Amino acid sequence: MVTARLATVADLEAWRQGLVRKRRPRTRRVRVCIGTGCAARGSRDVLAAFREEAATARRGGRRVTVEAKCVGCHGLCERGPVVVVDPGSFFYQRVGVGDVAEIFAETVLEGRLVDRLLYADPATGQTVATAEDIPFYRAQQRIVLAENGRIDPTRVEEYVAVGGYTALAKALTSMSPEEVLVEVERSRLRGRGGGGFPTGTKWRHCREAPGAQKYVICNGDEGDPGAFMDRSTMEGNPHAVIEGMIIGAYAVGAREGFIYVRAEYPMAVEHLQMALEQDRTRGLLGDDILGTGFSFDLRISRGGGAFVCGESSALMASIEGHLGEPRAKHIHATESGLWGGPTVLNNVETWATVPHIVNRGGDWLAGIGTAGSTGTKIFSLVGKINNTGLLEVPMGIPLRDVIHVIGGGIPGGKAFKAVQTGGPSGGCIPAEHLDAPVDFDELTRLGSMMGSGGMIVMDETTCMVDMARYFLHFLVDESCGKCTPCREGVQQMHRILEDITQGRGTPEELTSLEELAEVVRDASLCGLGTSAPNPVLSTLRWFRDEYEAHILERRCPAGVCKALIRYHIDAGKCTGCMLCAKRCPVDAIAGERKKLHVVDPAVCIKCGACVEACRFEAVLIASGEGA
Amino acid sequence: MKIALTIDGRQVSVEQGTWLLAAARRAGIDIPAFCHHDALEPYGSCRLCLVEVTRGGRTRLTTSCNYPVLREGETVSTGSANVLRARRVVMELLLARCPDSEPVRAMAERIGVAASRFPPPAPSRLGGHDEALVDCILCGLCVRACDEAIGASAISFAERGPNRRVATPFLASSAACTGCGACAAVCPTRVIRLEDTPAGTRRIAFLHTEVTLRRCTSCGRPFGPEPQLARLPADAGRHARPGSPAARTVVPPDTCPDCRRRAFGGEFARWTIPPARGAGEGSRP
Numbered sequence: 001m002v003t004a005r006l007a008t009v010a011d012l013e014a015w016r017q018g019l020v021r022k023r024r025p026r027t028r029r030v031r032v033c034i035g036t037g038c039a040a041r042g043s044r045d046v047l048a049a050f051r052e053e054a055a056t057a058r059r060g061g062r063r064v065t066v067e068a069k070c071v072g073c074h075g076l077c078e079r080g081p082v083v084v085v086d087p088g089s090f091f092y093q094r095v096g097v098g099d100v101a102e103i104f105a106e107t108v109l110e111g112r113l114v115d116r117l118l119y120a121d122p123a124t125g126q127t128v129a130t131a132e133d134i135p136f137y138r139a140q141q142r143i144v145l146a147e148n149g150r151i152d153p154t155r156v157e158e159y160v161a162v163g164g165y166t167a168l169a170k171a172l173t174s175m176s177p178e179e180v181l182v183e184v185e186r187s188r189l190r191g192r193g194g195g196g197f198p199t200g201t202k203w204r205h206c207r208e209a210p211g212a213q214k215y216v217i218c219n220g221d222e223g224d225p226g227a228f229m230d231r232s233t234m235e236g237n238p239h240a241v242i243e244g245m246i247i248g249a250y251a252v253g254a255r256e257g258f259i260y261v262r263a264e265y266p267m268a269v270e271h272l273q274m275a276l277e278q279d280r281t282r283g284l285l286g287d288d289i290l291g292t293g294f295s296f297d298l299r300i301s302r303g304g305g306a307f308v309c310g311e312s313s314a315l316m317a318s319i320e321g322h323l324g325e326p327r328a329k330h331i332h333a334t335e336s337g338l339w340g341g342p343t344v345l346n347n348v349e350t351w352a353t354v355p356h357i358v359n360r361g362g363d364w365l366a367g368i369g370t371a372g373s374t375g376t377k378i379f380s381l382v383g384k385i386n387n388t389g390l391l392e393v394p395m396g397i398p399l400r401d402v403i404h405v406i407g408g409g410i411p412g413g414k415a416f417k418a419v420q421t422g423g424p425s426g427g428c429i430p431a432e433h434l435d436a437p438v439d440f441d442e443l444t445r446l447g448s449m450m451g452s453g454g455m456i457v458m459d460e461t462t463c464m465v466d467m468a469r470y471f472l473h474f475l476v477d478e479s480c481g482k483c484t485p486c487r488e489g490v491q492q493m494h495r496i497l498e499d500i501t502q503g504r505g506t507p508e509e510l511t512s513l514e515e516l517a518e519v520v521r522d523a524s525l526c527g528l529g530t531s532a533p534n535p536v537l538s539t540l541r542w543f544r545d546e547y548e549a550h551i552l553e554r555r556c557p558a559g560v561c562k563a564l565i566r567y568h569i570d571a572g573k574c575t576g577c578m579l580c581a582k583r584c585p586v587d588a589i590a591g592e593r594k595k596l597h598v599v600d601p602a603v604c605i606k607c608g609a610c611v612e613a614c615r616f617e618a619v620l621i622a623s624g625e626g627a
Numbered sequence: 628m629k630i631a632l633t634i635d636g637r638q639v640s641v642e643q644g645t646w647l648l649a650a651a652r653r654a655g656i657d658i659p660a661f662c663h664h665d666a667l668e669p670y671g672s673c674r675l676c677l678v679e680v681t682r683g684g685r686t687r688l689t690t691s692c693n694y695p696v697l698r699e700g701e702t703v704s705t706g707s708a709n710v711l712r713a714r715r716v717v718m719e720l721l722l723a724r725c726p727d728s729e730p731v732r733a734m735a736e737r738i739g740v741a742a743s744r745f746p747p748p749a750p751s752r753l754g755g756h757d758e759a760l761v762d763c764i765l766c767g768l769c770v771r772a773c774d775e776a777i778g779a780s781a782i783s784f785a786e787r788g789p790n791r792r793v794a795t796p797f798l799a800s801s802a803a804c805t806g807c808g809a810c811a812a813v814c815p816t817r818v819i820r821l822e823d824t825p826a827g828t829r830r831i832a833f834l835h836t837e838v839t840l841r842r843c844t845s846c847g848r849p850f851g852p853e854p855q856l857a858r859l860p861a862d863a864g865r866h867a868r869p870g871s872p873a874a875r876t877v878v879p880p881d882t883c884p885d886c887r888r889r890a891f892g893g894e895f896a897r898w899t900i901p902p903a904r905g906a907g908e909g910s911r912p
Contacts (some may be wrong), residue, residue, distance in 0.1 A: 306787065323784060328671050328693045481765065481784070481791030484674045488720035491789055494744045512744050519716040522688045522709070523674050 005283040008291045012160070012284075019161040026236035028066045028108050029086040030054075033149060035073025035232055036267060037389075042097065043081035044070075049100040049567035050083075057109070066108060072236015073228075074149035075390040076136050079119065083273070084131070084149070091131045092117040122408060136387050139405045141368070143376050144352045145392045148236035153271050154382035156278040159239040165284055167355035171247045172292040175358070180251040181207060184354065186362025188374045193219055193310075193347030194227035194422065194451045195527075196440040202344055206252045209342035211588060214254040216245050217319070217338065217345040220261040220268065221303045221310040224423030225474060226382040227454035230348035232390050233378070234261065234268035237352070238275040242298065244351035246285065247358055249296045251343050257296065262303040262316050272300055284539040307478035311526050312345045314480065325482050326526035347452065348380055359426035369395030383405050383457035384414065396437040399429065414459040418542065420508060422451025424456070424471040427538030428464070449531070449536045464543040465550055471535040479528060486529030489520035493536055503563040505551040514540060555624025563607045565623045567599045573618035580610035580619060630696050633782035633800055634703040646891070647691035649677050651705060658691055658705050659714070659738055661815050662722075667775055669693035673766050674717045679704040686711055719743040728762040730816045747786075749790060760792055762818045769793060769810035769819055777809050782834055795834050802827070804839035806852025823849065843883035845890070850883035 006012045032038075032047040044160040050068035059068055074082045079093035079180055085107045092103060092114065099117055106112045119134050131137045142148075149254025151158035161164070182377060185200030206214060222230040234241060245257050261269050276298055279285035287295045294513065301319045308314045309324040316338045318324040353375060357365050366374045373395040382388050388407035393402065403409070403416060404450065408544040410416050421438075427448030434441050440450050458467060472494040483485040486491050496513045499505045517533035517540075524530045540547060549555045556564040569580075569589075574596050581589040588604040591597030599610070599619075611619045628643045634651050641650040646669055651658050657700045661673035671693040678691045681702040688709060704710060718738050723745035725731040728766045735741075767784070770793060781804035785794040795801035806829045811819040823840065827849040828839045840849035841856055856879035867873035872891040880887065 230685075308787070328669075328690070330689075330693065330695055330697075477788045480787045481786075481788050482767075483672050484717050484720055484764075487765070487788060487791065488724055488748070489716075491748050492720065492723070495746075495748075515712075516716060519713045523677055523713045523717060525671055525674070525690075 006290055009173050009477050012028070012165060012169055012290060013508055016160050016163075016166070019157050021160055027086070030066065030068045030103075030108060031071045031084040031086070031149065032068065033072070033074050033080060033082040034070040034233055034267075035077070035080075035148075036228065037073065037077030037081035038082055039267075041080045041094075043095075045097050046081050046095055046100060047082065047342055048238070049066055049097050050104065053100060053104040053108075057104075066104075067385040069152045070154070071150060072148040072153045073232040073390055074131070075145065075232075075392075076131075076134070076387060077390065078103045078386070078388040082149075086089055089130045089132070091119060091129065091134065093119050136389065136391070136406050136408065139393070139397075139401055141376050141394050142242070142392045144233060144349055144378060145236075145390070147240070148232065148390075151237065153236050153238055154274050156239060156275065156282060156284075159237070161358070161546050164239050164355075165243055167358035168243050168246055169251065169290060171250055171293055171358050172290060177207070177251045177253065178246060180358060182359055183362040184251070187364075187365035188359045189350065189357065189365060190440060191347060192349035192353070192371060192452065194449065196450060199346060199350055202346070203248065203252050204333060204336055206254075206342045206344045209335045211340075211342045213256070213339070213341040214252055215338045215341050215343040216249045216252065216254045216257040217316070217343060218245055218257070218259040218348055218351050219258055219310060219312070219315060219345055220265070220348050221315060222265075222348075222452060223262065223307040223310050224452060224454045225307075225480075226380065226456050227423060227452060228380045228390065229378040229453045231265050231268055232380075233348050233352055234265065235271055238268075238271045239279070240352040240355060242272075242275055242279060242285070243346055244354035245298060246289065246296055247354050248344060248351065250294055251269075252342075254344070254360045255296050257298045258301045258319055258338070259298060260301045260303055260309070260319060262309075264304055264305055268301060269302060271498070272557055278301070285492055306480070307474075308480040308526070308528050311528055313526065315345065316343065323480075326482050326528070328525065349453075370437065370439045372441050376462060377438070377453055379453045381453050381455050381457065383420075383455075384459040384462065385457040386411050393438070395439045398435050400434045402438065402455070403434065410457070410459045414461065417458045417462055418464065420448075420456040420467070420471075420532070420535070421454070421459065422449035422531075423454045424474045425528065425534050426451045426454070427534045428458070428467070428542060429538075429559065447541050457500065461560065463501070463556050463558035464539045464546045465497065466501050466556075466558075466560050468535040469494065469501050472497055472532070475528070479532070480584075481521075483525040483529060485523045486525070486532060487519040489516055489524075489531050490529070492516060493520070493533065497536070500550045501556075501561040501563070502545065503550070503554050503561070505547075509552060510547060511549060520568050550626070553624050557623070559621035561623075565595065565606060567606065567610060568600050568620055568622060569597050569599060570618045570620050573595050573616045575616055575618075577614070577615075579613045583609045583613040585609060630699055632696055632701045632703060635705055641696055643697060645696050647678065647694040647696055647703065648679070651678075651691060651887075654703055659734060660692055661734065661764060662768060663692045664768055664772070664813055667768065667771045667813075670767050670771060673721070673764065675714055675721075675738075677710055677713050677717070679707050679710050681843070700722055702704075712730060715740055719745055723747055725762045725764060725816065727762075728818075729817050731762070731764065760818075760833075762816050763793060764816055765791055765793070766815060767793075767813065768813040772809040772813045775806065777807055779803050779805050781805070781836070782810065793834070795836055798835055801834065801836045804834070804835075804836045804838060805855040805858055806831075806840075807855045810834070840881075841881070843886050844881045845886040846883060848883050848885075851880075856880070 030050045047070055054066040054068050081095050083092045083095045106114050120127045189199040190196040208379045218231050286297050303309045306324050309318045311326045314324045314326040333343045369375050376392050376394050378392045380390050391406050413519045416431050418430045429446050429448055443450050476494050477488050479486045493516050496509045518534045521530050549557050559565050576594040586603055586605050588600045589597050629640045630643045631640045639654045658676045660676040669692040671690045676691045677688050680689050718735050718740045722735045722743040769907050773782050781801040808821045811821050819833045827840050828837050829852055839853045841851050841853050842849050859879045863878045864873050
């Protein structure tokens with residue numbers, strides 16, 4: 001095994017070929033996902049159990065080589081822990097430590113399937129053996145996530161074996177920086193962090209800006225509730241991000257770079273740290289990379305968890321050691337960014353796309369997606385959806401496919417109401433626009449935004465006013481407080497939403513709310529403030545009737561806002577089983593066995609325990625007049 | 628290089644890189660602002676100086692204090708309907724925050740905002756427990772003056788969102804504070820006040836800070852903050868005319884300005900430490 005520094009591009013290629021030869025296709029291999037979702041459900045214990053089984057088998061003299069390895073997020077987090085067994089790529093879901101021995105004996109050693117752990121279609125009950133047969137995966141097109149779930153993110157050898165760093169070698173030896181730049185421009189790649197600014201244009205501005213000391217930065221400060229695209233990429237394939245950054249640095253003329261990761265992502269930090277060390281040892285990072293004379297190094301900067309530090313100027317202030325506060329951007333970072341040097345700041349996903357552009361050409365990426373939004377986009381799908389998880393799809397895919405095919409629809413047979421895209425400061429898209437193509441411009445046209453790719457699905461039991469209130473609550477605390485409209489305005493908007501959801505709203509307040517939202521959008525200093533009113537503006541646009549019901553009729557149509565609802569028991573359905581009365585924490589339900597139970601509204605705290613307890617759906621929620 | 632632009636229909640020509648607010652004021656067009664001071668870097672926090680800039684057919688709201696005039700042919704409106712509405716709402720928000728502050732009310736009146744539609748934010752949301760914080764609009768002039776003009780960086784912003792406040796590290800008396808009073812001098816809402824105590828200290832209650840005043844070796848009267856005097860360079864009098872009182876003054880001085888005047892027999896000491904300023908001397912809004 002080559003452990004030495006790679007002195008030339010030929011060394012890299014020789015090493016890679018050696019690694020490929022060692023990856024015998026007949027090797028029995030168990031891939032256990034250690035992404036955050038699966039790890040939270042105990043996948044590390046599952047991995048340890050598989051490793052033990054493998055060791056026992058070896059000791060027992062069985063002549064099979066079994067490799068149990070950890071891999072990054074597979075994406076179908078809803079069904080974690082996910083385990084894949086090769087050969088055959090058999091896909092097991094919700095695997096517990098107790099299932100390991102059976103999988104090992106049956107599938108790994110004998111090649112037989114363990115039926116009960118296979119994915120079963122929720123509609124038909126039909127089981128499928130491999131990931132390719134699961135609709136969640138079939139409708140995806142994985143480029144950035146292609147190796148997630150396949151390679152061990154803690155070993156550079158695995159990345160190199162699947163072609164990692166070949167793009168870097170190609171760029172450094174057979175392309176000039178200008179040629180790299182032209183390929184990125186031809187790809188028409190737009191920044192995946194939310195703004196959607198053309199990456200090639202940004203790079204060119206930086207390349208052409210005067211200044212000896214230039215920087216590249218990776219924004220891994222993903223802070224949206226429910227978003228884990230960047231996290232999974234950094235955890236599952238850190239080298240792809242690093243390779244993209246080295247290529248970018250070469251193109252723009254930077255010798256130093258930073259990866260800004262939030263400290264709440266310890267596994268991402270750990271995997272990136274390991275990757276950087278391995279790359280330095282191998283000569284893929286640092287002085288004279290692969291003997292080409294190009295030098296570049298990267299450092300990790302850990303963020304303290306402020307949402308605003310995902311904003312580029314605040315992020316740079318934070319790296320510099322200042323307060324994480326944004327500043328006006330009349331002069332772009334590509335002219336004067338980190339420590340005044342021309343700086344390119346791109347998102348994790350953007351950087352991870354770059355090696356593919358270099359290897360396959362800009363035209364190849366431009367051929368995927370739509371004219372205005374090329375390539376693929378990673379989304380994290382959460383909320384009221386069957387398949388919570390991570391997905392990568394071509395730009396322009398109809399929203400309906402994301403929700404109903406990949407997402408598998410809404411649990412409990414409920415009706416889809418809207419999907420919030422772009423995180424807490426994005427907007428919602430209602431059911432009537434479910435056929436809209438998902439791309440930068442279309443989402444903006446519908447009053448939402450791409451953002452970094454979080455999608456939160458809401459069903460008929462979601463109150464849109466309450467949802468706006470929830471997101472505004474998040475933003476009140478995450479505003480840095482520098483400028484008046486964001487600090488004071490978001491607070492005031494949140495207060496008005498509290499009033500409305502608590503049944504105290506007035507038509508005048510609704511007018512104030514609307515004007516306030518527009519002014520905060522137009523007058524705030526940074527992107528956090530200008531987008532903070534989006535949840536209000538977009539719910540007002542699509543669900544104004546819900547606001548009016550709360551204000552004019554004191555009614556919450558979704559039956560969510562506690563001040564406006566009342567629990568009562570359906571006389572026709574109640575069997576008098578007394579279960580609800582037993583569960584009620586405040587003894588608000590009266591009634592004898594076999595007789596109709598009654599909720600005392602004066603005592604009821606509207607916790608919903610009775611609804612969950614009732615097996616006959618007899619506890620109902622009413623809202624509005626007569627409720 | 629001179630750049631031509633139009634502000635409210637008036638042709639104006641300014642040096643490239645001039646801040647738009649300065650360009651407008653130079654042309655006699657007043658734009659209200661709370662967080663601006665000519666001697667400090669623009670900050671853009673109060674948002675009262677919003678104007679509309681049209682460039683290449685695209686019009687947008689922007690703050691004028693931190694907008695550099697770089698390109699030819701921009702058209703600026705300081706009083707369009709959009710500008711006035713945004714400014715009014717921003718003023719209402721500030722007035723809701725500080726309903727009892729005299730300078731804030733004066734500004735509201737100047738802008739034409741009689742009252743705010745919004746109630747004061749919940750008290751618990753104002754960071755800390757200080758009554759004095761209630762009238763602070765968080766413009767950041769004190770923080771910037773202390774950093775940029777004085778070089779002490781004794782104070783900074785702490786916490787975020789509704790809890791943001793100006794503070795010394797850990798809300799303790801600041802070891803870096805020189806007691807110079809620049810923060811009080813620039814404070815537009817006059818919430819930072821200096822108080823020279825009979826015990827010979829200077830207290831800045833808003834910042835939980837107290838510094839010792841040096842006593843005059845001649846009359847015994849406290850006359851200047853110790854840390855500020857200690858920062859005076861030893862060659863502070865190097866430009867003074869040889870033999871003049873200034874050249875003969877010990878640095879840092881050990882006597883108060885009055886005693887020095889007497890000691891020099893009526894000769895005028897070239898520099899003196901000004902008395903504590905603060906109350907009633909906010910920066911020009």
